[in-house]
Amino acid sequence: MPTVTTSDGVEIFYKDWGSGQPIVFSHGWPLSADDWDAQMMFFRNHGFRVIAHDRRGHGRSSQVDDGHDMDHYADDLAAVTEHLDLKDAVHVGHSTGGGEVVRYIARHGEDRVAKAAIIAAVPPLMVRTEANPGGLPKEVFDGFQQQVATNRAQFYHDVPAGPFYGYNRDGAEASQGNILNWWRQGMMGSAKAHYDGIVAFSQTDFTEDLKKITVPVLVMHGDDDQIVPYADSGPLSAKLLPNGTLKTYEGFPHGMPTTHSDIINADLLAFIRG
Template sequence: MGTVKTKDGAEIFYKDWGQGQPIVFHHGWPLSSDDWDAQMMFFLEKGFRVVAHDRRGHGRSSQVADGHDMDHYAADAAAVAEHLNLRDAVHIGHSTGGGEATRYVAKHGKGRVAKLVLIGAVPPIMVKTDANPGGLPIEVFDDFRKQLVANRAQFFLDIPTGPFYGFNRPNAKVSQGVIQNWWRQGMAGGAKAHYDSIKAFSETDFTEDLKAITVPTLVMHGSDDQIVPVDDSAKLSVKLLKHGTLKIYDGFPHGMCTTQADIVNADLLAFVQGAG
């Protein structure tokens, strides 16, 4: 574990465990690198080097006032990759982290990245626009901001208790530990970063980034993702990628890396070890 200072003075916390080919994890909103525990331990035991950082304003990184946008997020990831001299790396991004990883690979990854994985990821763009008629109305994200400001602690209980892990579905196997861990991670970050990040993950257009990516890319998504609907994300992203493969998991929720870790990990390993 350590920190790296970015060009604008943010301190980015990271974990760096093991030896071998690097697997780099990019977490979702409003969480931290801890959200990747199940994947990091799995790949560590398989002989890989695992790296994950806390996005600026999240987790143990500094709660700076500014820079909560995808360009800064990608640059921060690049600072970690350069500091650790990561090459031949596989980058795996979930949700907002999928957007961060997409921009990082497109803008900073030349000569450093072997493969990319997007899981429940926000690209190409979440919000509804004239060019993206299937997106979510801006009012959805305005409501996110309103709830965050009104009572962030309660909001950060409601999300994991309900749609994030599909715990609001009939016969769902609810884990209070998972809910509390989500809340713990969220509340460790800063309200300003979380507020600004809503615009970053919902309104950033990754179309050109996806088109620019040339490495093999696996796009994984749950069919019952209530946070990032699959029809307007994964199914569109794979069409823009030069070497994209789409895998949709029937009934899986947004937080499938936690609730279905065994299945997700096995498929990640197969992709990482596969040819091309």
């Protein structure tokens, strides 16, 4: 399997298909590069080089004990881009991966970056604080951690079967394939990495990172997102980005790159080519 070894000895698995301008995909918690299959196939077939990696502790990457924080996630992404010597890259991140992309660009600069898109992403800050009164209570994320530590197999079924893809909404037709694929990806990873990752995606404040990014960034968010609530995420990130554009999707769930891949892919293609 193709891997790159980071400066602290972690093997990061990645996929690298096609040729042309590179598009780099960063996945959500607790998934893997496989969550981007619909995008990888689409953009490869449209003449792009597509790259997706498994975050440390996720998928096929090393299940190490530590380093499950946004700085390490960003540094691991930098290790992949430098190993492959990617230039003029478009970075696309979903959910936690959106935070990874934002921290990567702010931390490592824009020399290799042309554009970025963050989809249903966790920035600016998920947890409720005095400065972020619209955030979710910390107790919500404490509950996530408890379920990961005690019975994540059931938790990893209940999340995609319900709020992640919006299958708990009236009239929604659940895809068992999507639910099982989510479960499969989650169970491939490390419980320790996923436990720590909850703190990383919920408590990291990306406000200053967003302000630093000058390349064009498309902020894509569904207004029926039950995982990363719309009002405290997408619109706020777009305002903080010097060159950000918000695109709101009425009724779309958190997992819209899967449930509405045709629409998301077409909008990403228009943004990249625009």
